[in-house]
Amino acid sequence: MCGIIGYIGRDDAVDLVVEGLRHLEYRGYDSAGVAFPTDSGIEVRRCKGKIKDLEAIVYVDKPVANVAIGHTRWATHGVPSEYNAHPHSSDNIVLVHNGIIENYLDLKKELIERGYRFTSETDTEVLCHLIDRYSRDYTFEEAVMMALKDVRGAYAILVLSARDPQKIIGVRKDSPLVLGIGEGEFFLASDVPAFHARTGRVIFLENNDMVILSPEGYKLMDLNGNSIEREIEFIPPMAAGADKGGYKHYMLKEIHEQPRALSDTLRGRIFPERGEVNLSEFGLDEGMLRGVDRIFIGACGTSWHAALAGKYMIEQIARVPVEVDLASEFRYRRPLIGDKDLFIAITQSGETADTLAAQREAKRRGALTLSICNALGATSAREADAVFYTHSGPEIGVASTKAFTSQLFSLYLFSLIMARIGGRLEEQDAVAMIAELLRVPDKIEKIISNEDAIVAVAKELFKAKDFLYLGRGILHPIALEGALKLKEISYIHAEGYPAGEMKHGPIALIDEDVPVVFLVQRGVLKEKVLSNISEVKARGGKAVVVMSDSLLGEVRQADYTIGIPETNPYLEAVLMAVPLQLLAYHIGVLRGCDVDQPRNLAKSVTVE
């Protein structure tokens, strides 16, 4: 979703801002722009398209400036176009904005009556004119504060004023904004990777924080003008940025990185000989968890699939009841959650607006909140009572891959904790479960080493228009995830279903053009899923079967088989996700899709 960056310092501000925007590309966008002061006012250059299109118009007569702001826009109000792209300008004011101004229509009416002329369809332009209106009678800082008092909604903004061109004002409310503090230079951006090559010293701004940057330094205040202090944190070099490391796409790199990422999720968190998990890594203690009657998990998209698998793990391993909610629905259903309950937010970015709203609702109703989060310092992590970082490293590809498997690992660890606390797991069983966890990275290596076989299946199927993914038990959420990955990356329509539901409707779709991916697990349900395969074959469908290598011999009618190493049923969910990620990736590539930045998608969905 929109990315913003601002720079003040001794170096070439426009260069650094364009470079920063490139590091924010992963968030997904459709247009981009920059603004910088010149002798005759503030100049804006913006366009529809990608950073390379912006470069073409920025570098024709290369501007020299030591102050600049920039933006990548993900359209909400108004089509992707030059006139809707940010920065927006009014008479004196130029700004970039990430978020949504909810009451923009009312404000727009008032501003039009005052003579302001609108040139875009965006909500942002309203804010720009509003600040300009106040700036006629007040200082730059006061004008920003007063305008924001009139506004309802979510925002991270960076504002420039033609009257005060050596300043950038940044404010955040419900949209991330982080201050980077370098040697004689300062950055404000939506995310650390935007400037991490220059500095790792950061302040994560909180809601209603305002920061005033000038070449001399930064000042922090609240929206009433009172000075405030915030802690400076250090983000180590490896944790913030990433490059493709020789891979064709970030997504492929991140799939391949999973053995390392999962080992990082475990580092310092387990005591294998005792079968114990380091509870303090969750920021919790036994006392807090002993009183927990029920667990609610809220998440969106891929993280919601992890939550569904987590329910299965926690209920099976620890026998504690779990409810899983799509975060976007949670607060609207007046959830029956209270002070004996634990709410777990699962979120890679820690900035997903719906997940944050669900987490806040749970907290408001008295629940203990735990954030399972990947991005260091993200809002979800900071607002929760406790946080467990998945530590899978920055995920740049828009489609989530390694973050998903590390969420599954985290939930497995959490299940073990709850089981030990509840006396549901003997020490030797816990030792065995952790020993198996430690074998998973190698098993994923093995799956990845068989990538050519998956490429071969992708080559056969990439022209299909529809796919079904079927699984049972814990493999149902993995089927949902397989379908989501395929549709995001390749734009092929794909649906995931519990295999037992096929006969209640989806079977009507089956013909020779619809591949069906079956995820099959050992146990009581195996025979039933094998029968579903026969049902598909009897209707001319194509069956792709993913299951343990040792069981493949039992499959009678598959068109294609993909084997995975043996493990326990919970961790099979983790292993099974990997070939599905690779299948989606290779199908997307064969169809010529932009797999790292699929159309219409944003990495971090900061609007509701």
Ligand code: F6R
């Ligand atoms: C899918 C994907 C999205 C995210 C969802 C939640 O590949 O990436 O579905 O999983 O937007 O994002 P987080 O986990 O950042 O809250």
